[in-house]
Each structure stands twice: as C-alpha cells, then as structure tokens.
Amino acid sequence: MKRDFPFPLPNGWFQVAWSDELARGELKRLKYFGKELVLYRGENGNAHALDAYCPHLGADLGCGGRVVGNNLRCPFHHWEFDGDGACVEIPYANRIPPKASLKSWLVVEKNGMIYAHYHQQGEAPVFDVPDLPEFGDEQWTPFIKRDFIVRSRNQELAENTCDPAHFKYVHGTAGLPTAEADFDGPLLKVKLDYPIETRSGEKHGEVSICSWGYGIGITRFTGIVETTVFVGGTPVDDEYVHNRMSFTLKKLDSDEATKAVGEAFVNEISRQFTEDIPIWENKIYLDRPLLCDGDGPIAVMRRWGQQFYSPSPGSST
Ligand code: FES
Ligand SMILES: [Fe+2]
Incomplete structure (x- = not known):
C-alpha cells in the first residue's frame, strides 16, 4: 500500500x-x-x-x-x-x-x-549549508559513516528528536529525557537532557540538535563523551528517505580508547535508529496528533517545518 x-x-x-x-x-x-x-x-x-x-x-x-x-x-x-x-x-x-x-x-x-x-518550484536557496567545525579538526576523529534507507518521510524521522517519551519505551533508556525546542528562521534548535546511570552515580547527558530544514541535522552529545553526528536525510522519492550519519568523536587520551568508545557509541545510535524503523514504516501520519502533557515539542517542530513545504496548487497558504 x-x-x-x-x-x-x-x-x-x-x-x-x-x-x-x-x-x-x-x-x-x-x-x-x-x-x-x-x-x-x-x-x-x-x-x-x-x-x-x-x-x-x-x-x-x-x-x-x-x-x-x-x-x-x-x-x-x-x-x-x-x-x-x-x-x-x-x-x-x-x-x-x-x-x-x-x-x-x-x-x-x-x-x-x-x-x-x-525546491519544488525550482526557487533559490534561502539558507546555506552550515559548516561543521569538527570536520578536519585534528582533535576530532575522521567520520564513522552509517546509512539507512527508510520507507517514510523526512518529517517523520525528524520528529524523533522532539519525542522524548519514545526514548524510554522504544530504546529502553534509563529515564525520560526532557526536550525543549526553539527556532529562528530555518534553524531549529532542540535540547534533550537525560539522566545517565554511571558507576559514580547519576550524571546528566545533553544532546543539542541543530536542524537546517528537514535535510540537515547536527547532533552534539556531551556529558560522558563528546560526539557529533551530522545527519543527512535525503528523499529518494515520496516514499523513501536515505538517511546518512557521519559520526565524529572528540579524541580521548589513547587511540584504543577513542576507537572503543567511538564504536560503542556508533553501535548504540545505530541500534536506536534501527529500532525506530518498524515504527516509522508502519505508522500513519496524524495531522492532529493527540498529545499529552508529558510529550515533547512536536508542535514547535511542525510550526518550524511548514516553511520548507511549498503550498499545494490552489491552496491559499
Ligand atoms: S547523445 Fe544521443 S541520446 Fe545522448
Ligand atoms: Fe528514536
């Protein structure tokens, strides 16, 4: 179907x-x-x-x-x-x-x-591709790359970051992160704060996500390790999205430690992404979702996202 x-x-x-x-x-x-x-x-x-x-x-x-x-x-x-x-x-x-x-x-x-x-009507860009300062910086590792084809749309994948509750129920994270979102023109900033259990007690991890349109997201993880993931989501057609992830990790004291932590991190994020795929590929899109007070700023993201859709012919907006 x-x-x-x-x-x-x-x-x-x-x-x-x-x-x-x-x-x-x-x-x-x-x-x-x-x-x-x-x-x-x-x-x-x-x-x-x-x-x-x-x-x-x-x-x-x-x-x-x-x-x-x-x-x-x-x-x-x-x-x-x-x-x-x-x-x-x-x-x-x-x-x-x-x-x-x-x-x-x-x-x-x-x-x-x-x-x-x-651009659906062939119009010129209204924003530039952002620079990724970590790229080429010798304190950061070369990219570890992963890519996935998902039978869904960019918006559906993007909304994951504004949906803190699913991290616990789909990905099994220890607690529920909190999420805040704010936008200025084409740039949306989302912040997630989540508890991490460590041997020395509970710590906080922070994820900041900057999105320039639905195609480009830069996700920065801080707290235990500093890792940046450039996420490129590209529509194949109106059914499939090709999602690329470019991971770079701030180098640790030894190459072995950097490699081990980097691999563990990439595997964890890839595992989480893979867990989301059956949800995305089988859900329906609800224009008016029934949100509760524990849900995240999905509505903010949808308001931001409107600017990237050309109005359909005959529509007044
Ligand atoms: S040159 Fe003849 S089809 Fe391209
Ligand atoms: Fe997810």
Whole structure:
C-alpha cells in the first residue's frame, strides 16, 4: 500500500554523497527527489549533478556515460554537457541546437559531503549549508559513516528528536529525557537532557540538535563523551528517505580508547535508529496528533517545518 502524507517533498539542502565516494573523473548514478540524476566530478575537482536523461534521444548518462575533462559525455552519440548542463560538443554536428541542455542541480561541497538543493518550484536557496567545525579538526576523529534507507518521510524521522517519551519505551533508556525546542528562521534548535546511570552515580547527558530544514541535522552529545553526528536525510522519492550519519568523536587520551568508545557509541545510535524503523514504516501520519502533557515539542517542530513545504496548487497558504 502506498504511504500517504499530506505534504510534498521538503525544500532545502540535502546530502547526496560523501566527498570521498566521488573521485575526479568519476560519476555516480543517483535517485533522489523522485528523479534519476548523475553526480560527477570533473578533472578540475568540481562536483556537478545533472538530470540523467539526455535531451537528444533519451539515453541515461549514468549508464555508460563518461567524464571527459570537466564535461559529461552521453554514451549514445557522444554529446557532451558541461557542469551547468549546457551541451557544449556534438562531435558530428556543425551547430549545437540552442535548447540542448540538461537540468543542472545546485550543488555545494563542504564538511566532506556533497549536497544538492531541492525546491519544488525550482526557487533559490534561502539558507546555506552550515559548516561543521569538527570536520578536519585534528582533535576530532575522521567520520564513522552509517546509512539507512527508510520507507517514510523526512518529517517523520525528524520528529524523533522532539519525542522524548519514545526514548524510554522504544530504546529502553534509563529515564525520560526532557526536550525543549526553539527556532529562528530555518534553524531549529532542540535540547534533550537525560539522566545517565554511571558507576559514580547519576550524571546528566545533553544532546543539542541543530536542524537546517528537514535535510540537515547536527547532533552534539556531551556529558560522558563528546560526539557529533551530522545527519543527512535525503528523499529518494515520496516514499523513501536515505538517511546518512557521519559520526565524529572528540579524541580521548589513547587511540584504543577513542576507537572503543567511538564504536560503542556508533553501535548504540545505530541500534536506536534501527529500532525506530518498524515504527516509522508502519505508522500513519496524524495531522492532529493527540498529545499529552508529558510529550515533547512536536508542535514547535511542525510550526518550524511548514516553511520548507511549498503550498499545494490552489491552496491559499
Ligand atoms: S541520446 Fe545522448 S547523445 Fe544521443
Ligand atoms: Fe528514536
């Protein structure tokens, strides 16, 4: 049965790859935002994302296409497109038809990741991809990466952070965290405070989550270990989300300790995420959930999230 959500795909920036997955001269076939795309890196090092289907006779540039210099060459008749999607070479024609072009997606590369901008009406970005200061800082470890495909939508996954009660009942955490949320323009800040049982008594752990649209979340854990997780949730289409997590840990005294703590932490967060998947994949979306006084700031998150949805045609909002 097709999942039914009363909102379109969200607008914003979305991670489409890790930088080290794309060498110079390499291309990757991608399916995101319900479209077939080709991501490639030219010889000059710049990454580009283009629609996959050639305007000439419809070949898929992701299947047999080649990077030639800084251009992408179609496998069928060797038309070449530059990073802006313009056809710049037809080896057997004197004139390039003026309409020969492919849609080029706005791409930004930073934090060791490649992001593409999606807007339902093709409008320009209203915010920038945030910097991740931990990336490249020698006090922090290189990324430990995990990714998951979930049959749901970005909003449903994002609401997890504003739902403190589920941490106890789904993930079995010792106590109930408290959660606060606040937003300013496209940036939502959520703070979770939770009790941790340790050998030296009860301590507090804090999680701060900064979200820029539904595609980008930076989660910082402090208390026992300092760990930052960059979460990139990218719609594959209107049914599936590709969720990537890039973990970095503030290095401890020894490499062994850092490795052991890092692995334990990544396994714990991955376990929690895996526990959420059957809930997300089988629940229905309620526009008006029946919340109680112990619930978290889900309503705040939904108010913030409205700005990333283009109004549906004919609606007055
Ligand atoms: S279909 Fe691409 S060059 Fe002909
Ligand atoms: Fe969860």
